[in-house]
Amino acid sequence: MAQTEMPARKRGRPESENADTPGGLSKEELHKLLRQMLLGRRFEEKTAESYAIGKIGGFCHLYIGQEAVTVGAFSCLRPDDYVITAYREHVQALVKGMAPRSVMAELYGRSGGSSKGKGGSMHLYSKEHNFLGGWGIVGGQIPLATGAGWAIKYRGGDQVCLCFMGEAAVNQGAFHESLNMAALWKLPVIYIVENNRFGMGTAWERASSLYDISQKAHAYDMPSLIADGMDVLSMRSTMMEAVDRARTEKMPTLVEARCYRFMGHSMSDPVSGVYRTKEEVEEHKAKDPIRVFIEQLQSAGVLSEEELTAMDKEVHAEVEDAAEFADQSPEPGLDELYTDVYAEENEHGRLFFDNKNRLEQA
Amino acid sequence: MAQTEMPARKRGRPESENADTPGGLSKEELHKLLRQMLLGRRFEEKTAESYAIGKIGGFCHLYIGQEAVTVGAFSCLRPDDYVITAYREHVQALVKGMAPRSVMAELYGRSGGSSKGKGGSMHLYSKEHNFLGGWGIVGGQIPLATGAGWAIKYRGGDQVCLCFMGEAAVNQGAFHESLNMAALWKLPVIYIVENNRFGMGTAWERASSLYDISQKAHAYDMPSLIADGMDVLSMRSTMMEAVDRARTEKMPTLVEARCYRFMGHSMSDPVSGVYRTKEEVEEHKAKDPIRVFIEQLQSAGVLSEEELTAMDKEVHAEVEDAAEFADQSPEPGLDELYTDVYAEENEHGRLFFDNKNRLEQA
Amino acid sequence: MAMITYREALNAALAEEMERDKDVFLMGEEVGMYNGAYKVSKGLLEKFGELRVVDTPITELGFAGLGVGAAMLGLRPVIEFMTHNFAMLAWDQVFNSAAKVLYMTGGQYSCPIVFRGPSGAALQLSAQHSQALEATYAHFPGLKVVTPATPADAKGLLKASIRDGDPVVFLESELLYALKGEVPDDADFIIPLGVADVKRQGTDISLITHGKMALTCLQAAAKLEKEGISAEVVDLRTLRPLDVEAILRSIHKTNRAVYVEEGWSFGGIGATIVSLIQEEAFDYLDAPVVRVTQADVPMPYAKQLEKLAKPTVERIIEACNRVLYRTQEA
Amino acid sequence: MAMITYREALNAALAEEMERDKDVFLMGEEVGMYNGAYKVSKGLLEKFGELRVVDTPITELGFAGLGVGAAMLGLRPVIEFMTHNFAMLAWDQVFNSAAKVLYMTGGQYSCPIVFRGPSGAALQLSAQHSQALEATYAHFPGLKVVTPATPADAKGLLKASIRDGDPVVFLESELLYALKGEVPDDADFIIPLGVADVKRQGTDISLITHGKMALTCLQAAAKLEKEGISAEVVDLRTLRPLDVEAILRSIHKTNRAVYVEEGWSFGGIGATIVSLIQEEAFDYLDAPVVRVTQADVPMPYAKQLEKLAKPTVERIIEACNRVLYRTQEA
């Protein structure tokens, strides 16, 4: 499993062990971060391929360009911490520890998928990894995250919950209602706004009267932070503060992670032309978080060409294996149609009002 | 009609004409303000009486103690400005110009009422006076107010819209969504939060993580003001700034009017005991905005005992007349049940699916 | 057995289930310090403390969604809507999250939650506060819908709903809270979901109904008896799951039926029941099933108009006459 | 007459009505610069400018309510929901404000507004993005509900909806946007609300339906013809007002019917239609009316499961056989 387990360092204390390496992390730790970003990138390149040839259907939203946000943030987590997010979540599912096989099979709509093919690209979940998924209504996951935080507090646990959302979700009423409750009741939830500049075709400044998202936290007397979502290590150090606060002080934080979406909103949306120029996209691609991190590691002398090639090869293989598995995984059985609608069906009364019952009688 | 028409003075310019009188207003103007507050108070005292003997039913929310907020605010309006509010709106209906008769008859559920008895206490409206009423879903009127502001802008008009809400409505998503749009599109709406400390039995600090409501405006890059809702003149001067800004610069403002509810939340809620002490209520009653204003006018020598007695007598008579009228006003005809459901019924198709049609055939 | 009110029965159900299972908590507006807008949660804050009886801001969408998230983590939230009229603000979380999470996760995350509160008209609360909304809830697969009419049903069904593994929408009634009735004290008194209750036996006609209207139907049946007509009153009690067998049994016996409900006609519960009856007992019907519903208008405030808009004993009897003596028609 | 797509027909209706009446404006997510998520509003921003074609933040509750407020002041907003699945967030404003304002104001303030957007399942969009929600809208008096199936209906009905004095919920379909058909160019081509369209004449059985399913029913009818069965296809086109006469006319002719709809069964449109038929044409029915609906589950993602969940030509024919040859049953 790709589950991140970095030393959850006490707040403030420097990682002096490796004071000389980037982020004060060991070579293994740095390689792990890179590998997670690479895996996400390659996985989604494969996803685009499979979508193009019709093996994946429906809405599909790629995360390419935003990998540093997730990898940096998750590196502050314990395996038992919770993550919930929207529909652009393939990479988050992987980095939280879900097997590429189960994720790809879900995208393919196969029985080997994490939801047995019932959810698809927008609805990835893993109870085993405390990955709460995978939601399609913009802003809908924010109250749910607040509920996860509530449950942690209710049980006196010391886990935290990361709630990811796009910047456009900030304008939803659900954001306002949730942050107030989280601050009022001191819930260990970190609300991470991935500000990739656009909600579909709408630039943030065309949708909000306030440019600086982090300032919205003041309305709830909640601490907030701004993170460079294009730099995995700065993302990590910013999140370390928020996670420590949530874990130790049970206080929520609003984090604005500034990043950029390299691809179109979904597979049907052209990369550029309508609401942003080719130049703008190229400009940001020049700051590709993976390339930048690679160069950083190389110049720090903790990543050799061979190591990089080997890692990329390994990741490629993992992705190919996942696609292979998905291809082989059988379609869900037709009997699956009526399972998982209800967790509990007693012997009384009727729950289904289509011709299911008649079919069964027949 | 009691419609307020004060000189809508240019911003900043002092009302030097009456520099020596309270608020720099003429005696007539001051008397008008007092009379409006008195009318509201007496009208609601009568309302409580009528409710007690069953002439008024359903939910009924009294405004007693908050009169200065409305009277001060409305004194900055032109007749063609709009007002929209929640369910604690009797006094706002009166001060916007609605006849006490039509308001009382509506509370009585009679055909002479502003909504022909179909709306009741929570649903008062007057198209003639641009009073958009009278809404029962907490926060529901906030998007509607934003729409009124939109319509004003759309038509290039220079009216403004006042949107009243209780402090508890601030936590609703509708508040967040509306203020963002109003600030983003520069709509001439003034959002007035009547902070009477409680939402039903919940004190503000138990419902919000941020105490200072006016600060919530920063989240929308919107100007905000705090007003003393117990002092009609300071309420007026604060609102003058907001109204001028809306009218001239087409910019919204969030105004927190600090006030206090002297009665229970609704007729079934005891004044004190459960969520606030008798002492707390008495303390605030000592600052009764009407008594305070009377003393102010008297010490300024612009209100004699005789004038006050005469005014109160007049107001009493007006209220008694309204109750008399309501009593005499016939019940709405049973045929009214099916009118006003649709504004347009063509000769095709069926719109009502109960036994209306059969009844009509019979 | 104890003689208690519908309100006390709900209160007892909550207290007993919270006693029994520490994962059960109650959250909503005014449920704590205020003891509930309708006093259903009286004393619970004192008994269980602030973590388990939680006063919320007025943010229906927010705390309904919070409940769903907490349920995903295994807690058993009871979310009180002060009334279901206000729940519309939260419907996205009820329909798009609670009702679908088990399916979208392929069975990984269940959502054992109860959304409860009064529904339907009380007295002169006018259009925004008088809506019977069970039909809308019952439309969505993934939800269970419960509408108790008596104190005993209220207790037995609320306990069953809290113990149930799925999202349950529980619709009470302001006008029933003060109703008294015999209620078993037994801490394990449960009425399983999906079992209708024939509240009165009859042979000539079936009055099929749910919720508050069960009492109105019983009154109508008593009057009809004086006219020599034996009406059976079938209280469905839960709409999803639905006790179709009980409906068919009654139809097989009486061959005539009237459906009575508080809510609106188009897309109402009665429409579905009538369809099921004609699909599954077509040859047993001697006359069309007639539906008695709220007038197809927003609820008016004026007393007489409101009375005219509501289903009444008179209108039920008028409907029975139509069904029993069709020849008099047309 | 011009051969254009359903999408272009809607676009033309919008453009013509905005041309005709300066109080008409379009507001919603991505309707302007992006030309609409489904390109229905293509070119309108350019033609009418930012004040009349308005891109909104993602705040369904907020801009739906904004539209209602603007309508109270006499404007004629057309509010686009990117899909009706997201409209649930705005339902409080649709049901508690738009549907009730005329009544609560005693006729003072009307609310001439259109809430439009696609509804129902497209392809593999799974549970949260595949809901046919017309039944929920039709339940609430005060609303009108329109579900066009063809380009001509789309244009004529949208123009009628925009000119109508009441709140109209207009449900389109992602899968129909690219459908081509003959559409009158006439700027005053209007299809009045409340008039069903018999899209195919038949004598043996009535396929009654609305929206997208009208096309599926036509395919089924074509197949049935080969089997020597003459099926009539009655497309209701508008659900509220409802052309009950057209339904009864067809029943009087065929004495047998199947209702076909995209949405769920419990509380679905079919349930209401079946109830009306048995109430008003009881003696004309030779067999129970059977309903073909979506499987009673949240829509699954997997291709085959989704196909199994949707009403298909096969399932319609199977239903027709049941209705036509009842003796083969039981």
Ligand SMILES: Cc1ncc(C[n+]2csc(CCOP(=O)(O)OP(=O)(O)O)c2C)c(N)n1
């Ligand atoms: C309530 C709701 N409204 C509209 C949509 C359609 N929609 C899907 S994604 C999206 C844009 C969201 O942008 P953002 O929140 O910034 O996330 P991003 O796509 O940039 O990751 C929209 C409008 C939706 N899914 N839910």
Ligand SMILES: Cc1ncc(C[n+]2csc(CCOP(=O)(O)OP(=O)(O)O)c2C)c(N)n1
């Ligand atoms: C959406 C919604 N939730 C709950 C209610 C019930 N309710 C009516 S008034 C009220 C308190 C509102 O307090 P506030 O907004 O401060 O206004 P005030 O009553 O103090 O004037 C509540 C909870 C409602 N009407 N609407």
Ligand SMILES: [Mg+2]
């Ligand atoms: Mg974005």
Ligand SMILES: [Mg+2]
């Ligand atoms: Mg208050």
